[in-house]
Amino acid sequence: xxxxxxxxxxxxxxxxxxxxxxxxxxxxxxxxxxxxxxxxxxxxxxxxxxxxxxxxxxxxxxxxxxxxxxxxxxxxxxxxxxxxxxx
Amino acid sequence: xxxxxxxxxxxxxxxxxxxxxxxxxxxxxxxxxxxxxxxxxxxxxxxxxxxxxxxxxxxxxxxxxxxxxxxxxxxxxxxxxxxxxxxxxxxxxxxxxxxxxxxxxxxxxxxxxxxxxxxxxxxxxxxxxxxxxxxxxxxxxxxxxxxxxxxxxxxxxxxxxxxxxxxxxxxxxxxxxxxxxxxxxxxxxxxxxxxxxxxxxxxxxxxxxxxxxxxxxxxxxxxxxxxxxxxxxxxxxxxxxxxxxxxxxxxxxxxxxxxxxxxxxxxxxxxxxxxxxxxxxxxxxxxxxxxxxxxxxxxxxxxxxxxxxxxxxxxxxxxxxxxxxxxxxxxxxxxxxxxxxxxxxxxxxxxxxxxxxxxxxxxxxxxxxxxxxxxxxxxxxxxxxxxxxxxxxxxxxxxxxxxxxxxxxxxxxxxx
Ligand SMILES: Cc1cc2nc3c(=O)[nH]c(=O)nc-3n(C[C@H](O)[C@H](O)[C@H](O)COP(=O)(O)OP(=O)(O)OC[C@H]3O[C@@H](n4cnc5c(N)ncnc54)[C@H](O)[C@@H]3O)c2cc1C
Ligand SMILES: [Zn+2]
Numbered sequence: 001x002x003x004x005x006x007x008x009x010x011x012x013x014x015x016x017x018x019x020x021x022x023x024x025x026x027x028x029x030x031x032x033x034x035x036x037x038x039x040x041x042x043x044x045x046x047x048x049x050x051x052x053x054x055x056x057x058x059x060x061x062x063x064x065x066x067x068x069x070x071x072x073x074x075x076x077x078x079x080x081x082x083x084x085x086x087x
Numbered sequence: 088x089x090x091x092x093x094x095x096x097x098x099x100x101x102x103x104x105x106x107x108x109x110x111x112x113x114x115x116x117x118x119x120x121x122x123x124x125x126x127x128x129x130x131x132x133x134x135x136x137x138x139x140x141x142x143x144x145x146x147x148x149x150x151x152x153x154x155x156x157x158x159x160x161x162x163x164x165x166x167x168x169x170x171x172x173x174x175x176x177x178x179x180x181x182x183x184x185x186x187x188x189x190x191x192x193x194x195x196x197x198x199x200x201x202x203x204x205x206x207x208x209x210x211x212x213x214x215x216x217x218x219x220x221x222x223x224x225x226x227x228x229x230x231x232x233x234x235x236x237x238x239x240x241x242x243x244x245x246x247x248x249x250x251x252x253x254x255x256x257x258x259x260x261x262x263x264x265x266x267x268x269x270x271x272x273x274x275x276x277x278x279x280x281x282x283x284x285x286x287x288x289x290x291x292x293x294x295x296x297x298x299x300x301x302x303x304x305x306x307x308x309x310x311x312x313x314x315x316x317x318x319x320x321x322x323x324x325x326x327x328x329x330x331x332x333x334x335x336x337x338x339x340x341x342x343x344x345x346x347x348x349x350x351x352x353x354x355x356x357x358x359x360x361x362x363x364x365x366x367x368x369x370x371x372x373x374x375x376x377x378x379x380x381x382x383x384x385x386x387x388x389x390x391x392x393x394x395x396x397x398x399x400x401x402x403x404x405x406x407x408x409x410x411x412x413x414x415x416x417x418x419x420x421x422x423x424x425x426x427x428x429x430x431x432x433x434x435x436x437x438x439x440x441x442x443x444x445x446x447x448x449x450x451x452x453x454x455x456x457x458x459x460x461x462x463x464x465x466x467x468x469x470x471x472x473x474x475x476x477x478x479x480x481x482x483x484x485x486x487x488x489x490x491x492x493x494x495x496x497x498x499x500x501x502x503x
Binding site: 001014017018036039042043050056072073074075 | 325327328331336337338339340341385386387388389390394395396399429485486498499500501
């Protein structure tokens with residue numbers, strides 16, 4: 001697998017770390033149901049077979065966080081953008 | 088057919104034409120008391136103990152492919168009970184005790200070989216951690232021995248003891264650990280279950296669930312609908328997909344783990360050895376191949392194949408530990424999809440839909456758990472109460488903050 005880093009170009013998988021599926025926005029700790037929301041955010045995942053949105057870190061490169069759209073069945077990468085820009 | 092020295096002699100005299108298939112390849116019936124989804128080690132063991140220990144024989148195991156095509160036939164066959172946390176030790180030790188009498192129980196040769204599992208340590212801090220784990224094991228009645236480098240030199244003189252960065256200082260040895268022929272575990276449980284009336288249905292993929300009055304009432308499959316009063320999921324890497332069909336999300340990610348086997352060599356490695364300074368472990372199969380592996384690839388995957396960086400990482404670990412490995416030729420490599428849970432520990436529990444039961448989250452260590460997992464899952468399904476040995480494996484432990492994190496890694500599945 002090679003990942004098209006928007007900053008560094010097409011780079012080998014060995015330079016990257018995967019954080020896993022994007023869990024969505026961090027809940028508000030002051031919300032009334034914060035405990036339930038944090039449980040959801042920290043532990044529960046869709047874990048789809050197919051198109052997935054994930055966070056990856058270009059550790060041995062530009063050290064940017066990336067947001068990837070990737071197929072978990074084929075490892076094919078549809079898009080990679082800087083996570084900051086994706087927010 | 089009962090297997091014995093006499094049946095072997097009789098069959099041999101008859102030119103080996105008397106052997107019959109070990110288990111029935113059944114056609115699905117329209118209805119069962121219990122349906123187990125997934126014909127891997129855990130599903131087949133669960134069905135066997137449902138029939139044998141709980142007298143339930145109107146049971147089917149539905150497997151989308153052929154039995155043993157999943158992780159039970161892809162693992163590196165290591166069994167051990169060298170855990171640290173109380174919730175884990177008792178469970179894995181129960182599994183070890185079941186392994187020790189499995190072949191007599193099943194009347195099937197599963198090649199259970201208690202050749203010892205040796206975890207090497209390479210620093211003072213690691214020695215202390217291993218001593219602590221060994222002490223925890225001994226307090227629970229599990230065998231553990233802390234060895235120094237001199238003792239290990241006698242056992243395994245070919246290891247790279249004086250590596251400048253990672254000298255081998257010693258190791259934690261569990262002599263009762265070892266290996267088991269993995270396919271034979273699937274076939275042995277299948278035979279035992281089938282003999283007791285369980286239907287083993289292959290090429291039968293579960294595509295959805297049927298619900299009635301808030302209860303699960305059956306499954307949709309590629310071989311038509313099948314009704315069932317109770318449904319147990321034991322689908323390893325596909326757990327999230329099955330749960331999604333029932334509208335549930337789980338604390339699980341699917342990851343690929345690779346393993347490797349070399350060309351056959353003369354007897355060389357007497358036990359299972361793990362490198363403590365990287366992730367690499369190796370044993371030798373009875374055919375002579377060196378069977379080895381290491382870390383997960385590290386990203387979510389449903390493809391039963393990995394990538395090159397993990398291969399390189401494993402080989403580097405191997406070369407650091409046993410430089411002579413460099414002259415051995417690799418024969419095959421493969422991958423399997425692991426149900427990595429958020430704390431690295433398994434789940435055996437009911438789900439919040441009545442009639443639906445979950446057996447999952449086995450990560451890369453579920454083969455050694457097969458007998459105890461089947462035992463506890465059968466108990467849960469038959470009696471609707473968790474088995475005491477699996478009391479720590481409840482699904483609500485994440486919400487309660489009572490996670491069972493053996494490695495202390497946190498909610499990051501690719502690090503467990
Ligand atoms: C490379 C590798 C090395 C490993 N090494 C070890 C080791 O040394 N020691 C150890 O203890 N563990 C090890 N493991 C882990 C161990 O193999 C697994 O944890 C364990 O086998 C999982 O349980 P199982 O046998 O029931 O899974 P599986 O054999 O994967 O069974 C699940 C079954 O469910 C079926 N299924 C999936 N979806 C459906 C559906 N919709 N309908 C019907 N059927 C379905 C699949 O086809 C599969 O046959 C290793 C795993 C791998 C991949
Ligand atoms: Zn980059």
